[in-house]
Amino acid sequence: MPTNARAAICRGNEHPFAIEDVVLDDLQPNELKIRMVASGICHTDLAVRDKQLPVPHPIVLGHEGAGIVEEVGSEVSVAKPGDRVVMSFNSCGGCPSCDDNSPTYCYEFFKYNWDGKRPDGSSTMTMDGEHMNASFFGQSSFATYAVANERNVARVPDSAADIPLERLSPIGCGLMTGAGAVLRSMKVRAGMSFAVFGSGTVGMAAVMAAKIAGANPIIAVDVNDDRLALAKELGATHTFNAKDDAIAKISELCPKGLAYAFDTTGINKVIEDAFSLLTFKSVLGLVGASGPEDMLEFNEITLMSQGRTVMGILGGDSDISNFLTELIEYHIAGQFPFEKLIEYFDFDQINEAIEASEDGSVVKPVLRISPE
Numbered sequence: 528m529p530t531n532a533r534a535a536i537c538r539g540n541e542h543p544f545a546i547e548d549v550v551l552d553d554l555q556p557n558e559l560k561i562r563m564v565a566s567g568i569c570h571t572d573l574a575v576r577d578k579q580l581p582v583p584h585p586i587v588l589g590h591e592g593a594g595i596v597e598e599v600g601s602e603v604s605v606a607k608p609g610d611r612v613v614m615s616f617n618s619c620g621g622c623p624s625c626d627d628n629s630p631t632y633c634y635e636f637f638k639y640n641w642d643g644k645r646p647d648g649s650s651t652m653t654m655d656g657e658h659m660n661a662s663f664f665g666q667s668s669f670a671t672y673a674v675a676n677e678r679n680v681a682r683v684p685d686s687a688a689d690i691p692l693e694r695l696s697p698i699g700c701g702l703m704t705g706a707g708a709v710l711r712s713m714k715v716r717a718g719m720s721f722a723v724f725g726s727g728t729v730g731m732a733a734v735m736a737a738k739i740a741g742a743n744p745i746i747a748v749d750v751n752d753d754r755l756a757l758a759k760e761l762g763a764t765h766t767f768n769a770k771d772d773a774i775a776k777i778s779e780l781c782p783k784g785l786a787y788a789f790d791t792t793g794i795n796k797v798i799e800d801a802f803s804l805l806t807f808k809s810v811l812g813l814v815g816a817s818g819p820e821d822m823l824e825f826n827e828i829t830l831m832s833q834g835r836t837v838m839g840i841l842g843g844d845s846d847i848s849n850f851l852t853e854l855i856e857y858h859i860a861g862q863f864p865f866e867k868l869i870e871y872f873d874f875d876q877i878n879e880a881i882e883a884s885e886d887g888s889v890v891k892p893v894l895r896i897s898p899e
């Protein structure tokens with residue numbers, strides 16, 4: 528039976544998000560119906576609202592959802608009704624990247640995450656009997672219910688039974704990306720220098736992960752002093768304000784250069800400065816979204832002769848089932864205290880939550896959608 532739900536409709540940045548009635552479709556065999564408890568808000572939601580990414584409007588966004596399974600399709604084995612789950616991105620499961628357990632680089636990523644409908648073209652959501660774009664990252668979590676796919680759901684392990692779902696909700700995007708970039712993509716080594724440029728959700732997760740990896744020093748750069756203070760609390764050994772000659776200060780601190788640099792700002796000048804700080808056999812990881820016209824300049828001899836790597840990173844090379852569980856275990860052990868980034872808002876305060884994210888006062892806004 529179709530499910531009535533309330534969803535926050537995005538109609539572009541000239542309009543506030545509006546919570547309206549929608550209907551969710553019956554499940555296909557590989558799908559789950561999830562009652563949403565909470566959802567984080569991420570910059571990618573806002574990039575889509577602002578039409579920086581080619582995703583159709585109007586649409587129900589949200590891709591950091593957590594909730595409780597109410598119903599499963601006949602082929603679902605990842606979770607059963609009553610299970611607590613977190614959601615992440617979707618993937619096809621049949622391309623060379625998916626076969627290689629690298630689903631963040633799925634050849635069909637767009638179709639499975641950004642098309643506004645299921646990969647077979649059908650609608651998971653309607654409004655007044657008409658198609659409503661949804662299935663965003665296989666979930667569209669800014670709603671009271673979501674239809675998700677077997678491949679983008681992770682069951683919360685029993686060891687985390689005491690941790691509220693609303694806290695776990697943001698784990699499937701920015702947190703996983705920053706931590707995965709350090710632990711899985713760049714494979715930061717103990718005792719080596721690490722600097723992150725941009726200390727938002729992704730950068731803070733990277734700082735916590737760099738501490739887990741044993742990097743030293745761990746340097747955080749931002750333009751916001753409050754964020755730098757928090758980065759220090761989370762494990763940064765040094766923090767520098769980008770407006771205050773951070774590049775010269777990092778050179779002074781690491782005269783032989785940086786072993787690992789990680790850019791989360793997407794700003795050309797920041798990335799090129801980070802490249803200039805690298806040492807032999809170093810890695811510069813890139814995740815920040817930038818404009819389609821932005822081009823980077825590097826000297827080829829410098830890149831080659833020092834064996835530097837410039838690495839594009841999506842989703843921190845995460846796989847859903849293993850890495851999300853690993854991060855939850857780090858959280859339980861007190862090594863990944865991401866609750867310090869979160870501020871909660873009621874679902875109907877979604878526009879206030881977005882504003883708090885955009886003015887920099889809140890690192891990770893999380894919407895409370897229904898009680899657990």
Ligand SMILES: NC(=O)c1ccc[n+]([C@@H]2O[C@H](COP(=O)([O-])OP(=O)(O)OC[C@H]3O[C@@H](n4cnc5c(N)ncnc54)[C@H](O)[C@@H]3O)[C@@H](O)[C@H]2O)c1
Nearest residue numbers: 570704725726727728729749750769791814815816841842
């Ligand atoms: N590649 C991926 O898989 C992936 C996944 C999630 C997010 N992202 C992208 O990563 C980026 C970071 O995400 P976030 O959620 O952490 O965003 P955020 O806005 O919270 O963090 C960016 C930080 O950069 C800081 N900053 C701005 N200018 C700076 C400068 N000149 N020098 C240093 N710091 C500066 C800001 O103050 C802010 O704290 C976004 O572009 C987002 O779209 C990519």
Ligand SMILES: [Zn+2]
Nearest residue numbers: 569571700701
């Ligand atoms: Zn995101």
Ligand SMILES: [Zn+2]
Nearest residue numbers: 619622625633
């Ligand atoms: Zn794939």
